[in-house]
Every structure is written in C-alpha cells, then in structure tokens.
Amino acid sequence: MKVVFKDDHFAFELVRNLGFMYYGGSDLGEIVATGSKIKEGDFENWFDEWDKRARRTLSRADDSFSRGHLVSAREAYLRASTYFRMAEFYLHGNPDDPRIISESRASQKAYNKAADLTGPTWERVEIPYDNTTLPGYFYKVDNSGEPRPTIIFHGGFDSSLEELFYYGGAPANRRGFNCLTFDGPGQGAPMREQKLPFRYDWEKVVTPAVDYALSRSDVDGSNLVLIGMSLGGYLAARAAAFEHRFRACVFFDGVYDFHESLHKLLPADAIAAFEAGDSDRCQEIVEAAMPHSTPLRWAVTQGTWSLDVKTVADLLEITKAYTIKDVIKQIRSPCLVLEATGDIFFVGQPQRVFDELTAPKKFVAFTEEDGAENHCQSGALAFKDQVVFDWIDETLKS
Incomplete structure (x- = not known):
C-alpha cells in the first residue's frame, strides 16, 4: 500500500505512522498535508516538513493545555510526539547531527506530557540492565493492582519507545492485558543518549525485562507473552530460545537471518x-x-x-551473528509467526522461521486484499491486533 509517495521507503514510513491514527497517534489530514509537501527521497526535506508539523501540533497542544482543555492537549501531544519522531528518522547518516538528540528529546517530552495527562495507568519505568537502566512504559488496564496477564513488547531496527504503545500497549489494554514496553540497545534513547548499540544476544536484554515484570504485584507471572516487532522478530526469537518464562511468543514479522536480508538488499557486486x-x-x-x-x-x-560500525563491510561482518539458525529449536513456547506479503525488508524469512520451529506454532500471512501487506502490517493495525490477540487469548486459555 502506498499513500502520497511513490518512493518505496517514504511510502512505507508515511503509512507506518498514518496507521497510528487508529489509536490516536496521528491524523489523516496532518499526515497527508505534510507528506504532500515533501520531495521524493529527499531526507532533508523530509526533516524540514515533519519538524514544522511537529512544532505546529505542539504549539496547539500547549495552547489547549494552558486553557485547561486537557483532553485536546493530550491528543495533540501524542500526535506531536509522532511527528518529531518522523522528522528525526532519516538523520542517522551523520551520527553527530545535533538534531538526532533534539528531535528525539522533543518527541519524548511531548509523549511524557501526554502520559502525565493520561494518569496512573501509563507509568514510566526504568528497567535495570547491565549497570544502567533501559527506559520503558508499563501500561495498565486500570489502577486496581489486580494481577493480569502481561505482554512484554519491544521493537526492532528503528523503533523508539514512544511508538510502541500503538503497536502493543493500546491493543493489549483494550483486551485486559498489561503491557510492558521498552527500548533496548540500538533503539530509542539507549542508542541516542547512552550510545548503546545493538547486540545479537537479546536474551541479555529480555531477561532483565522479565525480572522487572515479575517484581510487580500487578503482573500475573504465570501468563507472560513476548512480542517482537520488525527486526524484533529476530530479537524476540533469539531471546525466547534462552528465556523460558513466556507462555507464548509473537514474531511480527518472523526474521530468521538479518545478515541474509542485507545480502538481498545490497548490490550483488558489493x-x-x-x-x-x-x-x-x-x-x-x-x-x-x-x-x-x-x-x-x-x-x-x-x-x-x-x-x-564504520563501513558496509563492518556491517555485513557484525550481522553474521544475527541468526537463529543454531538456537531456534531451543524455543519451547507456542509461537505465532506473522508475514507481510509486500515486505520490502525480510522477504521469505517468516516462512523459514515457521518451518524450523519445533514448538507449537501458527503462521499467518497478511495480504494486499486487506491492505495489510506492508512490513509489520503497518496501516492495518486493527486487523493485525485482532489476529494477534485472539491467538494470545486462546493460547493462554488452552
């Protein structure tokens, strides 16, 4: 599915964030009006226009807040956070670009204001990790303290904490689940603020998140579910091979070998x-x-x-470790593997994950017929969430 842009990647990023409107993270008019001003494939123009949109939306949020219109303010802060994050997205070609930090912090600040206006069911948390902490949110169904089944949800190659509510927290809470989201190394604030790069052995990241969840009295520790999104499909599978306290795992989408996916993306002569x-x-x-x-x-x-890393060769070399080839048979929990038939990043990999899993498993392919063919079913969150959470509910009750 393409909206506004012909460029594959710009079109995907626009639909990705447009999809957040289902849970209040963007709006159709703002997204289309802004995208229509951007030149195809122009990273700087992309930044300029989304930064303008973010500041315009933030100003409106602040105005509503100052006049006591707290619902309007909260909604606008959420959208501003999305637009700041969009502005920052293509800046990483220069790791020293100061806008990486300034836009990221602006996105975090707007989201935090929205969280404060939501109340105690949106709780900012810090997860102890390797002599530091990882930022997270614990989204609660209510503030009763009742122990509930809990989703532990993380993103992938380019995710940030503030978007994970739309992919995981919102649908979880609507169905009676708590949801713990967090950014790990290579993601969000840990990469931008702490300079913590990705690591292939993601169990070292997920296990502290599980330990944190189990420390809470409002978590039903016998019903934990792990969900990993995008490259997080690899990361979650890797973690699940070593961390066995999950009742179920969802890989959306399934990723078998990150290094192999780069082989398909880079020129053959390279x-x-x-x-x-x-x-x-x-x-x-x-x-x-x-x-x-x-x-x-x-x-x-x-x-x-x-x-x-500094070079393409370094990138190819380091990603050799990012495969589940030697650990996939260690996964014990029932697994749901998703595939998007129009995925431009991990073509064919979900099927390979499914084929080699020896744990109980289910495979679901999302197609153009439902507008769900984009990577991670972006733009079709309602249908994706129906499939994912119906399966989780049935699996936990079995």
Whole structure:
C-alpha cells in the first residue's frame, strides 16, 4: 500500500505512522498535508516538513493545555510526539547531527506530557540492565493492582519507545492485558543518549525485562507473552530460545537471518567484493548505489549507526551473528509467526522461521486484499491486533 509517495521507503514510513491514527497517534489530514509537501527521497526535506508539523501540533497542544482543555492537549501531544519522531528518522547518516538528540528529546517530552495527562495507568519505568537502566512504559488496564496477564513488547531496527504503545500497549489494554514496553540497545534513547548499540544476544536484554515484570504485584507471572516487532522478530526469537518464562511468543514479522536480508538488499557486486575480502570496493559500490535507492541508503546509514560500525563491510561482518539458525529449536513456547506479503525488508524469512520451529506454532500471512501487506502490517493495525490477540487469548486459555 502506498499513500502520497511513490518512493518505496517514504511510502512505507508515511503509512507506518498514518496507521497510528487508529489509536490516536496521528491524523489523516496532518499526515497527508505534510507528506504532500515533501520531495521524493529527499531526507532533508523530509526533516524540514515533519519538524514544522511537529512544532505546529505542539504549539496547539500547549495552547489547549494552558486553557485547561486537557483532553485536546493530550491528543495533540501524542500526535506531536509522532511527528518529531518522523522528522528525526532519516538523520542517522551523520551520527553527530545535533538534531538526532533534539528531535528525539522533543518527541519524548511531548509523549511524557501526554502520559502525565493520561494518569496512573501509563507509568514510566526504568528497567535495570547491565549497570544502567533501559527506559520503558508499563501500561495498565486500570489502577486496581489486580494481577493480569502481561505482554512484554519491544521493537526492532528503528523503533523508539514512544511508538510502541500503538503497536502493543493500546491493543493489549483494550483486551485486559498489561503491557510492558521498552527500548533496548540500538533503539530509542539507549542508542541516542547512552550510545548503546545493538547486540545479537537479546536474551541479555529480555531477561532483565522479565525480572522487572515479575517484581510487580500487578503482573500475573504465570501468563507472560513476548512480542517482537520488525527486526524484533529476530530479537524476540533469539531471546525466547534462552528465556523460558513466556507462555507464548509473537514474531511480527518472523526474521530468521538479518545478515541474509542485507545480502538481498545490497548490490550483488558489493556482496561479491565483501566475500572476496575487498572492503574498499564493497564500500565504493554501495556508496555509488545509495543515491538511487532510498531503502538502501536508509538501511546502510541506520545499520552503521545503530550497530556502531564504520563501513558496509563492518556491517555485513557484525550481522553474521544475527541468526537463529543454531538456537531456534531451543524455543519451547507456542509461537505465532506473522508475514507481510509486500515486505520490502525480510522477504521469505517468516516462512523459514515457521518451518524450523519445533514448538507449537501458527503462521499467518497478511495480504494486499486487506491492505495489510506492508512490513509489520503497518496501516492495518486493527486487523493485525485482532489476529494477534485472539491467538494470545486462546493460547493462554488452552
């Protein structure tokens, strides 16, 4: 599905954030009006227009707040947070760009204001991790303190904490589940503020989140569910192979081998140069191709930034560890594997995950017929959530 843009990646990012309108994180008119002003594939123009939209929306939120219109203020703060995050999205080609921090903080600040206006059911938390903490939100159905089944939800290659409510927290709360969301290394504030890059052994990230959840009296520790989104489909599967306190796991979408996905994205002659040991030639080929492919340019700049490497060859080398090949049979929990048939990032990988799982499993493919073919079913959250949470409910009751 494409809206406004013809460019594959710009179109995907617009639909991704447009989909948040279902839970109040964006609005159709604001998204389309802003996107229509942006030149295809122009990262700086993308920043300029979304930054303007974010500040315009933030100003309206502040105005409503100052006049005591708290519902209007909360709703506008949520949308402003989304638009600041959109503005920052394509800036990572220069890791020293000060706008990475300023826009990220603006997004966090607006979201935090919305959270404060929501009340005690949106709780900011810090999860102890490796001599520091990871930022998170604990979304509660109510403030009764009743122990409830709890979703532990994390994102993937480019996610930030503030968007995870729309993918996980909102549908969970509507159905009677608590939801703990967090940013790990390579994501959100841990990458931007603490300079913590991705790590392949994600069980070292998820296990502290489980420990934190189990420390809470309002969590039913016998009914924990892990959900990983996008590259988080790999990260969650890796974690589930070692962390066995989950009753169920959802990989949306399934990711078997991150390194392999880069092979399909990069030019074939660049891969050949890498495999021949010619790192300089590999770099030259990719840099020559990047201006002609937004997905390639974004994947390389995002990858080198979030994994803290300098070159394309370094990126290819470090991602060799990001595979579940040798651990997938260690997963014990029932698993739901999702596939988006129009995915431009992990083509064919969900089926491979499903085929090699030995735990109880279910596979669901989302298609163009339902407007759900985009990566992670972006733009079709209602249908995705129906499928995911119906399966979770049935699995926990079985």
